[in-house]
């Protein structure tokens with residue numbers, strides 16, 4: 592009788608150990624094998640391919656966290672916890688309907704693989720350098736999130752363009768509006784992509800900001816950070832949805 596109970600106990604322990612190892616393997620794979628998904632290419636956006644390619648509903652099938660812009664280069668888009676916001680050229684944020692279309696975006700399902708605690712007060716340049724030192728390799732893309740109160744952030748937005756669409760650099764140099772936010776609470780949603788992404792996407796760091804009250808934000812240009820905690824997730828896979836339109840087909844892309 593005693594032997595039988597021990598035998599049952601042994602099997603029960605084995606099953607529990609097996610269940611725990613399967614569960615932890617699952618969570619590990621969801622952390623590490625998450626794909627990044629992008630719509631169109633930075634090269635296409637640079638030459639003015641601002642036609643909508645994918646709906647926000649489609650984007651949400653590929654992620655709950657990301658950034659981009661809307662059809663016609665209509666402001667800066669931020670996706671956080673599956674909710675999308677548009678920061679218009681006036682600096683104010685508005686919810687985006689699922690039927691809205693994006694010409695260029697990046698999303699992923701965000702799971703914090705590791706949190707990096709940085710020290711002291713940092714400029715945006717310091718932040719990038721310190722993060723680069725702490726990331727396991729520069730050769731993988733990462734989703735990057737910073738939450739908290741930021742001493743100062745400089746963000747921008749751009750106005751919606753009309754056809755024929757001008758190149759991105761002309762819109763930025765002539766029409767972008769810059770907003771200085773101070774002691775602002777919110778989330779920076781971003782990515783760090785390897786240098787070999789050039790032409791496909793922004794190589795290096797790219798962040799969009801949204802305040803905790805979801806009323807303001809924009810594309811990050813500069814900032815001051817104090818002891819920031821940075822959540823990062825490596826992305827082991829990358830998917831691109833290329834535009835299915837004449838503007839993309841006829842664009843001279845590098």
Ligand SMILES: [Zn+2]
Nearest residue numbers: 797798799810
């Ligand atoms: Zn941006």
